[in-house]
Amino acid sequence: MTPQEMEARIVRYGDLRPCRTAFIDAHTPGSNQKENFTIIGGGVSESADQHVHITETPGFNIGAAGQPPKCRNSLHSHRTAEVFFVLSGRWRFFWGRWGKAGEVVLEQGDIFNIPTGIFRGFENIGTDYGMIMAILGGDDAGGGVIWAPQVIEDAKDHGLVLGENGKLYDTKKGQALPEGVKPMPLLTDDELKAFPEPTTADVIPGYVARYWDLMALADRQPAKVIGPEGRLKDRPGFGVDFITRGSIPANRYSVASHEVLMPVRGHWRLSWDGGNTALNPGDTAAVPPGLPHSLTPAMTGEASMYRVRSTDDPAGPTWTGA
Template sequence: MTPQEMEARIVRYGDLRPCKTAFIDAHTPGSNQKENFTIIGGGVSESPDQHVHIRDTPGFNIGAAGQPPKCRNSLHSHRTAEVFFVLKGRWRFFWGRWGTAGEVVLEEGDIFNIPTGIFRGFENIGTDYGMIMAILGGDDAGGGVIWAPQVIEDARDHGLVLGRNGKLYDTKQGQHLPDGVDPMPLLTDAELAAFPEPTTADVVPDFVARYWDLMALSDRQPARVIAADGVLRDRPGFEVEFLSRGSIPDTPYTTERHEVLMPMRGHWRLSWDGGATVLNPGDTMAVPPGIARSLTPSMTGEASLYRVRNTDDPAGLTRRL
């Protein structure tokens, strides 16, 4: 594969194109400064303005959320896996019907495999603009967002209406639901009762992995983070590994799986028969199957990288509480 063909499979951090109208809370005070990025696959955006960098999916989607301090993402649930790791900043994740059942604070490099079937939200509690990277289960992640009723009501008060077709309509811009399209109904009390209310102690031990623990585990080989035999045991249709300077393969390797490389720290040199490139923190690269490759940190100092591969597991319901 030529360098030009491989470069087309890289989304550079500096080239990310945000969407500020991706979700129903885009006008709601406290959430109206969010930026959503769809890197691989269409993600779960509800806006036609969302730019998709790489449309072909390897069995999962890659996205990101960027937020200034004190900005939050409203309470919602997913039908498939949602995994975040913190690229920049300090973030508080919270969950439950009203966001008060439990919470955890994640620092840079920490990863959270959020249980399916619970309402969750997050906010940047740092002092600067923050970024979290996301892995979403399945090729088609669209239509997978279920909003808490108060989120839909607050959005309507600020001019945004979500249709049953999963699309947003901005009444402030003169948009209205098309004929034959009803508004998204609110969940009933009976439906809401089916959503668990786990405590922090229920969630953190089995669903959160800390960066410095993964650095220690990857001293001699890649740390298995999300897998049937991983630190966070799960089978969501993809596997996540963590690599540091001490876990680099001695020789080129190949895999018949799709592989996505997401550097966390340091600059990583990827070489293959036909070329080489350097990946930087925040870059995302989709490496096709069957290509022999070598991966090495290109400079001294701290280096870490998340590696995601598709599996044969169905991208359906993952770990629930």
């Protein structure tokens, strides 16, 4: 593989193109300053304005959300996995029908496999612009977002209407629902009863892994984060490992699955038969199956990254709690 071919499979942090109208709450005060990024695959964006950096999906999607302080993402649910790790900033994740069933605060490098089928939201509670990276299960990311009813109602007051076709229409731009397309119906009371309300104690032990715990676990070999043998035991259609300076594979290796490399801290060098390149925090590299490659930290000091691999597991629901 030539350097040019590999570079086409790497999305650099500095090249990320944000969409500010990706979802129905894009005009709602408190959420109207967020930026969404679709890095690998189309994700669950509802807007035609979203730029997709790499369209080919490896069995999952990679995206990101960037938000200034006090900006929040509104309550919604997914049918397949949604996994976040904090690239920068300090974030509060909350869940439940009204966002009051439970919450957790995550710092840089922490990872959260949010249970499927519950309403969840998040906000930047830090002092600077923050970024969280996302892994979404399935090639089509579960067919979109399910919004809490109040989110759809609030959005209508600020000019955005979601059609039953899953597409967003901005009345401020003169857009209207096409003929024959009805607004997305609100969930009924009976439908809402099917959404679990797990507490903080229900969720944190099996769905949250802290950066410094993973650093300790990965001092000699990669730490398994998500998977049957992982710290977070799950089969969401992909597996996640955590790699540090002390746990990088000793030799060049290749795997039969797709592999996505996402540095958290430090500077890395990715080498393969045909070239090498630097990877930095916020970069996303999609290594194709069967390509022999190696990783080395490019400088002294702390270095860590998440490694995501496709698996044969179906990208279905992950919440099995009460």
